[in-house]
Amino acid sequence: MRVWLPERISTYAPAIDRLFYIVLAITGTAFVLVQGTLLYFLVRYRGGAGRRATYTHGNTLVEIIWTAVPAAILIVLAFYSQRVWSYVRGTPPATDLQVQILAEQFAWNIRYAGPDGRFDTSDDITTINQLHLPVDEPVLLHLKSKDVIHSFFVPQFRVKQDAVPGITTRLWVQVTKAGTYDIACAELCGLGHYRMRGFLTAEPRDTFAQWLQAAELEQHPPPAPEPTAGEPGAESAPTSASAPSAPAPESQPASPTPQELLHP
Amino acid sequence: MSTATQALPFWRKYLFATDHKVIGIQFLFTSLVMLLVGGLLAMLIRWQLGWPGQPLGFMEKIAPAGMPGGVMVPEFYNMLFTMHGSIMIFFAIIPLLVGVFGNYLIPLKIGAGDMAFPRLNMISFWLVPPAIAIVCTGFFLEGGAAASGWTAYAPLSTILGPGQVCWIVGVIVLGTSSIMGGLNYITTVINLRAPGLSFFRLPLSIWALFITAIITVMATPVLASALILLLCDSTLGTSFFLPAGLIIDGVAQAHSGGQVLLWQHLFWFYSHPAVYIMILPAMGIASEILPVFARKPLFGYHSMVYAIMGIAVLGFLVWAHHMFASGMNPTLGTSFMLSTMVIAVPSAIKTFNWLGTLWRGAIRLTTPMLHALAFVSMFVIGGLTGIFIAATPVDLYLHDTYFIVGHLHYVLFGGSLFGIFAGITFWFPKMFGRMLNETLGKLHFTLTFLGFNAVMFPMFILGIAGMPRRIYDYRQYTHLAHVGEMNQFMSVAAFLLGLAQLLFIANFFWSLFRGRKAGDNPWQATTLEWATSSPPPHGNFTTPPTVYRGPYEYSVPGRAQDWWPQNVPS
Numbered sequence: 001m002r003v004w005l006p007e008r009i010s011t012y013a014p015a016i017d018r019l020f021y022i023v024l025a026i027t028g029t030a031f032v033l034v035q036g037t038l039l040y041f042l043v044r045y046r047g048g049a050g051r052r053a054t055y056t057h058g059n060t061l062v063e064i065i066w067t068a069v070p071a072a073i074l075i076v077l078a079f080y081s082q083r084v085w086s087y088v089r090g091t092p093p094a095t096d097l098q099v100q101i102l103a104e105q106f107a108w109n110i111r112y113a114g115p116d117g118r119f120d121t122s123d124d125i126t127t128i129n130q131l132h133l134p135v136d137e138p139v140l141l142h143l144k145s146k147d148v149i150h151s152f153f154v155p156q157f158r159v160k161q162d163a164v165p166g167i168t169t170r171l172w173v174q175v176t177k178a179g180t181y182d183i184a185c186a187e188l189c190g191l192g193h194y195r196m197r198g199f200l201t202a203e204p205r206d207t208f209a210q211w212l213q214a215a216e217l218e219q220h221p222p223p224a225p226e227p228t229a230g231e232p233g234a235e236s237a238p239t240s241a242s243a244p245s246a247p248a249p250e251s252q253p254a255s256p257t258p259q260e261l262l263h264p
Numbered sequence: 265m266s267t268a269t270q271a272l273p274f275w276r277k278y279l280f281a282t283d284h285k286v287i288g289i290q291f292l293f294t295s296l297v298m299l300l301v302g303g304l305l306a307m308l309i310r311w312q313l314g315w316p317g318q319p320l321g322f323m324e325k326i327a328p329a330g331m332p333g334g335v336m337v338p339e340f341y342n343m344l345f346t347m348h349g350s351i352m353i354f355f356a357i358i359p360l361l362v363g364v365f366g367n368y369l370i371p372l373k374i375g376a377g378d379m380a381f382p383r384l385n386m387i388s389f390w391l392v393p394p395a396i397a398i399v400c401t402g403f404f405l406e407g408g409a410a411a412s413g414w415t416a417y418a419p420l421s422t423i424l425g426p427g428q429v430c431w432i433v434g435v436i437v438l439g440t441s442s443i444m445g446g447l448n449y450i451t452t453v454i455n456l457r458a459p460g461l462s463f464f465r466l467p468l469s470i471w472a473l474f475i476t477a478i479i480t481v482m483a484t485p486v487l488a489s490a491l492i493l494l495l496c497d498s499t500l501g502t503s504f505f506l507p508a509g510l511i512i513d514g515v516a517q518a519h520s521g522g523q524v525l526l527w528q529h530l531f532w533f534y535s536h537p538a539v540y541i542m543i544l545p546a547m548g549i550a551s552e553i554l555p556v557f558a559r560k561p562l563f564g565y566h567s568m569v570y571a572i573m574g575i576a577v578l579g580f581l582v583w584a585h586h587m588f589a590s591g592m593n594p595t596l597g598t599s600f601m602l603s604t605m606v607i608a609v610p611s612a613i614k615t616f617n618w619l620g621t622l623w624r625g626a627i628r629l630t631t632p633m634l635h636a637l638a639f640v641s642m643f644v645i646g647g648l649t650g651i652f653i654a655a656t657p658v659d660l661y662l663h664d665t666y667f668i669v670g671h672l673h674y675v676l677f678g679g680s681l682f683g684i685f686a687g688i689t690f691w692f693p694k695m696f697g698r699m700l701n702e703t704l705g706k707l708h709f710t711l712t713f714l715g716f717n718a719v720m721f722p723m724f725i726l727g728i729a730g731m732p733r734r735i736y737d738y739r740q741y742t743h744l745a746h747v748g749e750m751n752q753f754m755s756v757a758a759f760l761l762g763l764a765q766l767l768f769i770a771n772f773f774w775s776l777f778r779g780r781k782a783g784d785n786p787w788q789a790t791t792l793e794w795a796t797s798s799p800p801p802h803g804n805f806t807t808p809p810t811v812y813r814g815p816y817e818y819s820v821p822g823r824a825q826d827w828w829p830q831n832v833p834s
């Protein structure tokens with residue numbers, strides 16, 4: 001397998017790759033020209049017996065040209081990059097599917113809003129390190145962190161976004177290809193940084209819906225058909241919201257903190 | 265004057281010296297030792313990356329906690345790259361470029377007897393060993409050395425224990441030393457130039473060191489204040505960088521009101537200009553050496569000076585290009601992308617002027633010249649790869665991958681360190697009165713050049729393949745399952761690169777005692793330091809020089825000699 005760009009599975013990945021190859025072409029050309037000239041001069045103007053260098057302090061016209069040409073190329077490149085940048089980081093496309101990702105040392109707590117469409121309510125569906133996304137549909141990810149900075153990185157998306165404590169950062173993505181991929185943490189977050197690995201499952205719309213429904217049933221089973229007499233509270237208690245925050249964070253979905261309760 | 269100094273006891277002459285030359289040489293030995301230490305840490309990093317989890321038997325005795333049974337633990341790996349970066353940047357490259365060449369060259373090249381404030385100069389050196397000691401003490405404390413990267417991003421840097429606190433304190437002490445040195449250089453260059461030495465007759469190395477000193481004095485206080493706030497956050501329970509609601513290790517923290525990204529803004533406000541602190545003096549050294557060995561005036565002297573100024577000004581306007589993925593407003597991303605693209609222009613101008621200097625020269629490939637040419641060639645790669653990550657969308661992918669590691673090593677090793685080797689081999693005869701051995705020097709150069717490229721170039725490829733930096737063990741990721749062999753190749757190259765440095769050490773010490781006598785002007789150069797003896801006496805010049813012309817009058821038509829010293833009357 002070649003060590004090069006991994007496959008691309010997001011709608012904006014082709015635009016980012018195109019920009020990458022444009023920069024590669026420009027810098028590759030400059031590289032060959034400069035290093036070639038350097039080598040040629042070293043061979044051609046090697047000092048020897050009786051050879052004397054040409055006495056010159058410069059040439060204004062040449063200097064203006066080699067200032068203007070790179071400046072023009074770089075400005076054009078900046079404007080082209082800006083178009084891709086506003087596509088990726090500008091207003092996200094309208095979407096119904098939003099996922100909250102709460103990073104912590106050293107896991108990704110994934111949270112789907114559930115039937116009420118709101119995060120941090122009792123009907124939320126949560127997983128640890130397992131992010132399921134439908135393909136061909138824009139998704140808005142809300143990234144938060146409990147402790148230190150982490151960075152959500154799926155190489156096949158071609159983007160990463162830091163999860164910063166105290167703020168919610170957003171990243172939209174539309175996956176184009178079903179499959180399973182790795183989520184890496186790209187910002188040093190402590191001794192377990194290297195193993196802060198998550199799993200992305202991209203699947204067709206209906207498979208995703210089935211998975212979500214199954215997860216919902218498992219986490220919020222409907223009230224038992226025959227309520228036993230005398231048992232108080234037929235409503236199922238919100239399991240995650242009432243749990244204290246202290247026990248082992250890896251074994252249990254993240255409990256909401258005061259700051260998380262602020263809705264995105 | 266010189267007899268008076270010889271009467272001084274050893275400890276006054278070499279330990280608490282106020283002579284800028286002695287201080288320069290003190291900086292040289294201190295920072296070369298730290299270069300060696302930083303390099304050894306890199307060898308351990310490469311061991312882990314080449315053969316993750318394989319035991320390295322002898323390390324058990326040296327670092328029983330970090331490598332029990334010789335097998336590295338993740339915490340220790342984090343300490344290694346943190347300390348490698350910190351030592352190389354703060355205790356090797358900056359002191360080598362600014363401390364050594366600034367101190368040694370500024371008075372000599374401007375025809376002055378010493379610095380404007382010799383005692384301040386002495387203090388600025390004597391703050392460095394304590395700074396080093398404080399930062400490195402971390403290795404011997406409970407919990408080990410700093411482990412949050414050389415960037416010390418909060419909140420991680422506030423929760424790591426005593427080693428990290430040592431790091432913060434040590435860097436504050438070093439910053440104080442830099443500010444003192446910078447003030448001294450600025451005052452000296454403005455006030456102590458020899459008669460006739462106008463600003464536009466200054467050698468480029470002095471221009472570079474002068475502007476670097478201005479950057480240092482403007483940027484370092486920002487880092488120092490940010491570090492003091494970080495110190496308060498980690499020891500006094502303040503919340504400058506810590507927001508409400510943090511839960512660390514399952515324990516809710518009492519902080520509130522801090523901003524995590526504020527640290528990054530303050531840190532990079534210093535640390536991007538610091539990149540230029542680490543490259544401008546090397547550019548100055550290259551601009552100094554290329555004319556000497558091309559026997560030709562520097563091409564485009566004035567545009568070289570304006571390019572340095574342009575870099576210095578723009579260098580303060582690009583800091584947030586390190587934060588494109590941080591969650592800051594995307595509009596800020598746009599403006600920092602533009603300024604970052606623009607700052608590439610002065611670097612391009614300098615590269616073309618260096619090529620112009622070689623054009624129709626009479627090139628002598630001495631060891632210093634080879635290092636200076638390698639500087640140009642490698643700096644070009646460092647600069648060009650910067651364009652990838654200046655383009656914000658590409659940076660979203662390449663940020664925090666090995667592409668960045670490759671880019672920064674092409675700038676700081678390929679650029680700064682080859683500039684340093686060029687400078688040391690060029691001015692060694694002036695400093696110690698003896699020539700370095702050319703054969704050993706060329707062998708060292710060749711192996712370093714090949715080894716460096718073999719280690720660092722594959723980093724770009726790894727970054728393009730999506731390998732994150734600061735990763736203790738990359739093998740679990742499916743997209744990195746096949747990069748092991750490339751990492752092994754890089755590690756072998758790194759060990760050879762490390763071994764090649766023994767040649768430099770051997771050459772340095774052998775030549776120090778046995779090298780051929782240098783004479784005043786072994787390279788037939790024009791600037792003022794070559795107009796006095798090697799090494800120069802205390803006070804530098806027996807008669808204060810007067811300057812009659814620019815610094816690079818080589819191969820002037822109609823003159824028998826192909827060099828025309830600045831101090832020789834027409």
Ligand SMILES: [Cu+2]
Nearest residue numbers: 150185189196
């Ligand atoms: Cu993380």
Ligand SMILES: [Cu+2]
Nearest residue numbers: 536582583586
């Ligand atoms: Cu920068």
